[in-house]
Amino acid sequence: MADDIPEPDRQLKPFFDRIRLRDVLGPDEQVAIREAGRDRLQFAPGEDLVREGDRPMNSILLTRGITCRYRLVSGGARQLMAIHLPGDFVDLHSFLLKEMDHSVGALTACDAITFPHDNLVRVTERFPHLTRMFWLLTLIDGATHREWLVGLGVLSATQRAAHLFCEIYRRLEVIGLARDYRFSFPVTQTALADAVGTSSVHVNRVIQELRQRELITWEGGIITIRDWPALARLADFDDRYLHLSRERR
Structure with missing residues (x-):
């Protein structure tokens, strides 16, 4: 236990x-x-x-x-x-x-x-x-x-935010802190703006867009990914860079 x-x-x-x-x-x-x-x-x-x-x-x-x-x-x-x-x-x-x-x-x-x-x-x-x-x-x-x-070079702010949410979910999932496409992410929108390289005003629009497209909800510090395939497709997300497979090293 x-x-x-x-x-x-x-x-x-x-x-x-x-x-x-x-x-x-x-x-x-x-x-x-x-x-x-x-x-x-x-x-x-x-x-x-x-x-x-x-x-x-x-x-x-x-x-x-x-x-x-x-x-x-x-x-x-x-x-x-x-x-x-x-x-x-x-x-x-x-x-x-x-x-x-x-x-x-x-x-x-x-x-x-x-x-x-x-x-x-x-x-x-x-x-x-x-x-x-x-x-x-x-x-x-x-x-x-x-x-x-x-991402900073070729993705839009909306795509960068979507990519970040995909990344955080996968990284938390492998350590048992996320499941069923839900995870705790109690950070400010200012911090999110600094991560995706945009303003706080713009990042608020980005979150609203992702909500309106029914890709995520973000309430009480909890993000729920409502459509993983669509969010990953929007973000051009491929977790290969996280190297999540077991290898002899």
Whole structure:
């Protein structure tokens, strides 16, 4: 039963689910991950987990909530470059790149676990397979960035929003946080506008269009996809870039 799962395992379950979807995760590897984690942190909506210019000594694993990777330009405009869900390392790349070239902010209330880089060094030296799994996660981040870049270049704002909803649903579905084409997405329309690269006024029109076409409903922070084939077709969505199949790696 779920109530019998120890709290550390419950917190790490989304991360383990992400890995197991794509490869086998051994018992010793799971123990190594548990032991590498240190502090449990909480963040309020709007709070930064890590800021541009920081030189983190830890990488942060999100266990509850939604965060975003973003940049601010000199005029104050914000562009979201990624959305992180439970089971995602929000800044694993800082393990090697050292200095943050963007910020990560909480879109909702969030829980997270820190993984000191010294601990990650020991894990990767002891478990080459886990090293490849961490590498895989950063490669999937890169694939997702490419998909977003294509969307910003050639899709309309309505298509980009539809694509984002398809992506979030698939990513939540594989960690057991979405089913029957319904999922929790309690973010503001301002954040959505920053993600799809448009204004808050325009993104409101986009949501109204998707509702009028009977593709989605969005009420009380819950999105229901009413016609998945039509929404995916509108968005030109293909989840291949998420690499959701199990392979020997």
